[in-house]
Amino acid sequence: MQRFIHHSLLLVIGLAYLPATLQAADHPNVLLLCIDDLRPELGCYGVDYIQSPRIDALAKKGRIFTKHYVQAPTCGASRFALLTGTYGSYGNNALFKRSRELRSGAESVPPSFPAWFKTHGYRTVSVGKVSHHPGGRGGSNWDDDSQPEMPNSWDRHLMPCGDWEHPRGAMHGLAHGEIRKNAKEMDVFQSKPGSDDIYPDGLITAEALHQLDDLAKDTAETPFFLAVGIIRPHLPFGAPAKYFEPYRDAVLPAIEHPSKPTGKTTWHGSGEFMKYNRWKRNPNTDAEFATEVRKHYAACVTYADTLVGRILDRLDQLKQRENTIVVLWGDHGWHLGEQAVWGKHTLFEESLRSPLIVSFDGMDDPGESSSAIVETIDIFPTVCELASIPRPNGIDGQSLVPNINDPKKQGTEAVSYGSRATTIRTPTHRMVLHRNGYAELYDHRTPAGETVNIAEREPETVQRLTEKLHSKRSFPRN
Ligand SMILES: [Ca+2]
DSSP states (O other): OOEEEEEHHHHHHHHOOOOSOOOOGGGEEEEEETTTOOOOGGGGGSSSSSSOOHHHOOOOOTETTTTOOOOSSSSSHHHHHHHHHHHEEEEEHHHHHHHHHHHTOSOOOOOOOOHHHHHTTTTEEEEEESSTTOOOOOOOHHOOOEESSSTTTSEEEEEOOOGGGGGHHHHOOOOGOOOSSSSSGSSSOOOOOSOOGHHHHHHHHHHHHHHHHHHGGGGGTTEEEEEEEETSSSSSSOOOHHHHGGTOOOOEEEEOOOOOOSSOOOOOOOHHHHHHTOOOHHHHTOOOHHHHHHHHHHEEEHHHHHHHHHHHHHHHHHGGGGGGGEEESSSOOOOSSSGGGGGSSSSSSSBBBBBBBEEEETOSSSTTTTOOOEGGGHHHHHHHHTTTOOTTTTOOOOHHHHHHHHHTTOOOEEEOSSSSSSEEESEEEEEEEEEOOOEEETTTTSTTTTTTTOTOOOHHHHHHHHHHHHHHHOOOOO
């Protein structure tokens, strides 16, 4: 791995030109672990009531980014940013829109993250929910080969479905092949006894291990870019019962700032959560139910953590760990009652901050945290630099290698967008700018944080951050 770092340093100081014809053996593998709707509440993020020993172990060998912000608080648009390194449009069909542009002959579309690595000699495989549709196909059941979500990107774009019949069924599946037909008839949470395979993520992990076994056979000639997408803790909160046990009698900390915000914000009525609510209970008014929801979310996190551990164990067993860059990424956060929201889709901190851990052999000061403000679009150029591959033209992110090398180095700002507003997060403030020009401004140096809008008191700050926001991403871009 040392030679990769050497190359990275040379790139940083601009002394080396690394041609695309470098031998494949000079490039490390890439393992990208995408976890759906994962809050940055893990042991390695300083939270003691969540059991995440396997991700914590990864963090001890990596750089933990404590202020990583996604570009959009919804799965598809956030994954667009990860997989293209660019700011995009808001909506879960962002990659499908890009796909249609590509297939209609658009020449100005930069290559996707996997396509770029494929161009540079990598074998690229996706298993589970990496792009928005697990398996990367459109159609009514997400299995139509004529509607690729990411053309020319993956050698294999896989989604094992088992009893769930098709990718759409597995995406929202509960135990033993239960498919979402009408969310109102499904549990919002459950913990059925059984093995890891009674929920869809067990199958995804088994397929990921199978792919790793295959990809590891000839990494000396052809490195791999393997992305694995674990669906939990996405709704519905179903995980094998053994993962709920640690939380059954646990005492959870109080929900921070649980009141519905006053004034104009991006608050919403938690529609995605409530449509599962066949029990007709409202966690904002029913504290016992709120606690049950939070505990089952935690069980899903521990289930996902165990599956991540199994994948990393296999990487070790195959003796590929020291030759692999591992990135663990959450596609956005999730409100568990903060601001009286149960879901994502807001432009508050709870929706936009998510875990990011980068690990590779030979890193200086592994286990140290970086509190630099970083963005999801930064991951693509970071991995390019670590893998000694030039960054493509046309992508928006900045390499985080300087922050990996120096965890005390500060970042810049993070820009995110929703359906009706955009936002910029600096080390001290968050500003949300609505489509009609209305601004929310929050000072993160105060205990009030994102509960008191100070925009009217600080018009100069609003003006300065508006200009900065527009310099990074014009609004709207749809
Ligand atoms: Ca998600």
